[in-house]
Amino acid sequence: MSIPFILFFVFAAIAVLGAVLLILAREPIHSALSLIVVMVSLAVLYLLLGAEFIAAVQIIVYAGAVMVLFVFVIMLLNAGVEERTNWSKMAKYAGLPLAFFLLLEIAHWMWRSAIGTKIANGVGAVNPAAVSTVDLSTLLFRDYLFPFEATSILILIAILGALVLAKRGE
Amino acid sequence: MDFIAQHAVLVVSLVKIAVLLFVVMTVLAYLSWFERKVVAHIQSRWGPYYVGAHGLLQPLADGIKFLFKEDVTPPASDRLVYILAPFLALSLALTTLALIPFGPTTVQVLGQPVFIIANSNIGLLFLFAITSIGVYGVALAGWSSNSKYPLLGSLRSSAQMVSYEVSLTLSVVGVLLVAGTFNFNELIERQRGAFWHWNLFGFGHGQVTQIVGFLCYITAAIAETNRVPFDLPEAETELVAGFHTEYSAFKFAMFFMAEYANMITVSCLATILFFGGWLSPFPDSWTWQLYLPGAGLLLTSLYCLYDSIANMRGIARLQFLAVTALALGGGAICLNSSVMPLVQGPFWFVTKVGFFLFVYVWIRGTLPRFRYDQLMSFGWKLLLPVSLVNLVATALVILVRHG
Numbered sequence: 001m002s003i004p005f006i007l008f009f010v011f012a013a014i015a016v017l018g019a020v021l022l023i024l025a026r027e028p029i030h031s032a033l034s035l036i037v038v039m040v041s042l043a044v045l046y047l048l049l050g051a052e053f054i055a056a057v058q059i060i061v062y063a064g065a066v067m068v069l070f071v072f073v074i075m076l077l078n079a080g081v082e083e084r085t086n087w088s089k090m091a092k093y094a095g096l097p098l099a100f101f102l103l104l105e106i107a108h109w110m111w112r113s114a115i116g117t118k119i120a121n122g123v124g125a126v127n128p129a130a131v132s133t134v135d136l137s138t139l140l141f142r143d144y145l146f147p148f149e150a151t152s153i154l155i156l157i158a159i160l161g162a163l164v165l166a167k168r169g170e
Numbered sequence: 171m172d173f174i175a176q177h178a179v180l181v182v183s184l185v186k187i188a189v190l191l192f193v194v195m196t197v198l199a200y201l202s203w204f205e206r207k208v209v210a211h212i213q214s215r216w217g218p219y220y221v222g223a224h225g226l227l228q229p230l231a232d233g234i235k236f237l238f239k240e241d242v243t244p245p246a247s248d249r250l251v252y253i254l255a256p257f258l259a260l261s262l263a264l265t266t267l268a269l270i271p272f273g274p275t276t277v278q279v280l281g282q283p284v285f286i287i288a289n290s291n292i293g294l295l296f297l298f299a300i301t302s303i304g305v306y307g308v309a310l311a312g313w314s315s316n317s318k319y320p321l322l323g324s325l326r327s328s329a330q331m332v333s334y335e336v337s338l339t340l341s342v343v344g345v346l347l348v349a350g351t352f353n354f355n356e357l358i359e360r361q362r363g364a365f366w367h368w369n370l371f372g373f374g375h376g377q378v379t380q381i382v383g384f385l386c387y388i389t390a391a392i393a394e395t396n397r398v399p400f401d402l403p404e405a406e407t408e409l410v411a412g413f414h415t416e417y418s419a420f421k422f423a424m425f426f427m428a429e430y431a432n433m434i435t436v437s438c439l440a441t442i443l444f445f446g447g448w449l450s451p452f453p454d455s456w457t458w459q460l461y462l463p464g465a466g467l468l469l470t471s472l473y474c475l476y477d478s479i480a481n482m483r484g485i486a487r488l489q490f491l492a493v494t495a496l497a498l499g500g501g502a503i504c505l506n507s508s509v510m511p512l513v514q515g516p517f518w519f520v521t522k523v524g525f526f527l528f529v530y531v532w533i534r535g536t537l538p539r540f541r542y543d544q545l546m547s548f549g550w551k552l553l554l555p556v557s558l559v560n561l562v563a564t565a566l567v568i569l570v571r572h573g
Contacts, residue, residue: 029251029313036306056295064302065332071306072328075313075321133292133352
């Protein structure tokens with residue numbers, strides 16, 4: 001049991017706890033805060049896998065930019081406390097068992113895969129061969145330049161689309 | 171001893187963290203004294219004067235006052251978030267200091283560098299990641315107080331911090347293009363030579379001058395730390411005290427300390443990126459510069475001695491004589507030939523950071539506050555385009571040089 005291996009389970013547990021709280025919290029700000037906890041603990045998991053750049057970007061983009069907008073909008077609109085509804089019959093009798101089976105199946109296949117064997121042996125959670133930022137940028141900007149640029153143009157189109165939709169109402 | 175040798179990283183790191191925390195807390199306290207004193211002299215006043223000689227014990231008195239005041243929690247507030255916000259603000263502000271190198275990595279104890287806690291390969295990115303979460307301290311403080319002035323203040327500050335973060339990050343990318351690394355120590359090593367090798371001037375081999383990038387950085391940084399002239403989130407005349415109106419006692423002090431800690435971090439970053447970090451401004455061949463730290467302290471002690479004899483009476487004279495003895499002892503230690511090379515890095519780093527902190531206070535004493543629309547149009551219509559042009563120009567120069 002190395003320290004990174006223990007850290008993996010600690011932060012995995014925090015991530016799951018944050019996700020559960022995100023759904024259970026009734027105050028929108030508490031939900032947003034729980035989501036930030038999930039984002040940051042995921043970043044720690046990336047860091048443990050040796051993906052430093054992805055970890056930093058995860059925090060900068062998701063926790064630092066996207067969630068700030070969420071919190072900002074919740075504060076600006078002064079969103080009230082959520083109302084609880086009675087569960088629909090469909091969700092209760094078909095949804096819950098199906099969700100349970102889905103989880104079971106994912107766990108089963110993960111356990112049988114190579115990663116599962118590694119985790120069981122206590123080595124899989126940590127990859128000491130870190131991917132440097134230089135390697136990553138070489139891949140992005142040389143080998144996969146076209147898909148990268150195509151994605152960025154797609155995002156630009158989405159931003160313009162959002163602007164057009166927002167302006168139409170005026 | 172075996173245990174210490176085996177867990178050198180852990181033991182040395184813990185000691186470094188404890189020492190850094192102690193030093194930073196002291197510096198934070200005296201930064202408030204420094205700010206009040208400098209602003210007072212700009213405005214032809216004396217500033218704190220009565221608690222200790224030259225008001226030197228004022229931070230201690232303030233600290234005790236904050237500890238023993240009544241800690242009020244507004245009944246309509248969201249208790250959990252209300253208590254969380256100041257802790258978040260202060261702890262995030264202090265965490266960034268773990269990434270700052272205060273001296274060269276060649277100074278080592280048990281094989282670990284002394285002057286940096288986390289020598290990360292993505293130091294700069296990590297620092298930006300932590301500062302980008304720093305917005306939450308301010309935003310949540312305003313929201314959870316459940317009161318209108320704090321809410322207005324925190325809305326303003328969230329908008330402002332998100333807007334200026336873009337320019338802040340873009341103004342730094344020019345330096346990154348030149349250096350090709352995120353590691354702070356490597357960033358500093360690329361600027362080795364004399365002051366014209368610093369990224370600010372950039373006359374060294376393979377460097378591009380970043381003077382525009384620096385101006386963008388320092389402007390965005392002042393806005394990012396919510397300081398005058400960008401202190402709209404806590405504009406006293408409009409919003410009482412902005413996001414921390416409802417906070418009292420030590421929780422208020424935590425916001426205060428977080429603001430100063432952010433100022434220190436931003437000044438450290440300016441020093442590292444544009445002013446050569448812990449490197450000396452003189453060429454390495456000028457050996458007399460090794461005597462500068464000791465000589466500076468000895469001169470300080472001489473001045474203190476003169477001041478305490480000529481201008482002080484009674485207990486104030488005794489206190490100032492104690493300061494004289496401290497400076498004298500420090501100077502004597504710094505002139506010891508075995509200590510001399512070790513203090514060079516921290517001496518230059520602290521001097522440069524101190525200069526930036528002075529500039530912060532100087533600007534506060536000089537400039538009036540922006541209006542909100544001026545703030546936004548300045549950030550988006552001037553600062554962002556200029557930092558983008560700086561980035562493209564730097565990239566072009568590098569491209570042309572490499573053919």
